[in-house]
């Protein structure tokens with residue numbers, strides 16, 4: 001965009017009018033022969049010049065003012081904000097050499113959602129390629145490529161794409177034969193998809209508390225909750241943190257339980273150098289728009305079992321036999337992902353480590369600026385690689401979270417309170433037999449902060465958070 005806003009001092013007014021017409025911003029930044037900023041010109045300036053009998057072929061350098069407003073790219077948000085108003089709405093931003101590198105815009109109603117997907121890699125290229133191939137439905141080369149690459153990334157042999165993270169968990173439960181009469185242990189602190197899918201498979205969820213340090217399901221609570229009916233555990237790697245997988249797997253082996261890892265918020269997180277999703281029988285991922293990598297809507301089950309892989313492929317495709325078309329041996333579902341979604345996913349996956357690096361950087365930035373006595377950041381635990389999904393903090397008692405959230409909303413910043421304990425909701429209460437004090441404590445004071453790939457936005461958000 002910035003290139004479309006720059007004109008040369010020797011350009012004629014008609015040439016500059018064309019530039020302004022094309023950029024649709026009402027302004028052009030004028031640079032001299034050595035590309036240094038020497039002025040700004042708006043469509044209004046040109047109109048006024050023409051009314052004073054200056055010709056369309058006259059050079060723009062003859063009408064620009066000696067004094068004009070600009071900023072340096074390193075200037076703080078507040079100082080830039082002070083330089084603009086309803087009259088001067090856009091100013092150029094320059095580097096040390098006074099070359100134009102960006103612009104700053106007056107926005108009355110800024111809105112910062114919690115997350116914005118970054119689609120700056122090969123997403124559009126692959127998407128148009130899939131589109132042009134006409135394989136826009138649930139067959140096509142991108143599906144296989146995305147399954148192969150993502151399962152490899154997650155230290156698993158097989159990957160089965162599906163429509164979203166919720167059905168990924170449902171597919172896993174059905175493939176593992178979980179059904180009526182079975183009990184499945186889930187954490188109290190999670191997104192309800194974890195428990196809903198257990199209920200959809202007609203099994204009985206058993207809600208247990210989480211650990212104080214990791215915020216993930218507490219293995220001690222899992223063991224306490226085991227009965228002869230227990231068939232499976234769903235550890236949720238919450239907010240990018242890995243569960244204590246070695247203890248959970250020991251418990252699962254001891255009691256012969258299936259393990260379905262809910263990795264919706266933890267793509268690439270590790271325990272003991274191994275990726276989450278590769279410990280249990282099946283790992284389930286979400287690629288919703290706010291996740292570390294996205295396909296818009298989408299999900300994937302990863303596994304090291306060829307049998308489970310085959311079962312899930314059949315189940316996601318209406319239960320149709322792989323050897324006899326339109327012959328159905330099991331009651332299946334339509335849980336397929338499209339080639340278009342997989343094309344976006346593959347491009348996202350190519351940059352996943354860069355995305356992780358950027359996100360960690362933003363978390364560090366928040367940490368630097370927000371007071372330690374008011375914001376306790378999510379902990380890093382030895383032997384685990386925590387990834388930054390949404391930067392997550394616990395607010396000090398001195399901050400009233402609801403008031404804080406309301407004030408931030410007034411400033412256009414959307415933050416997310418932690419999930420409510422499942423056990424507090426009428427529809428799930430009956431599935432929680434023991435108290436869950438840790439979940440309740442975290443849920444009351446936890447906040448997910450906007451986590452972006454735009455540094456300027458991060459600056460603005462951090463400053464507003466700190467000031468409030």
Ligand SMILES: Cc1ncc(COP(=O)(O)O)c(C=O)c1O
Pocket residue numbers: 164165166167190191193194236262264265285286287288298299
């Ligand atoms: C922990 C957890 N599990 C499951 C899901 C479900 O994923 P989806 O929204 O793709 O269905 C989410 C999604 O937000 C989640 O956070």
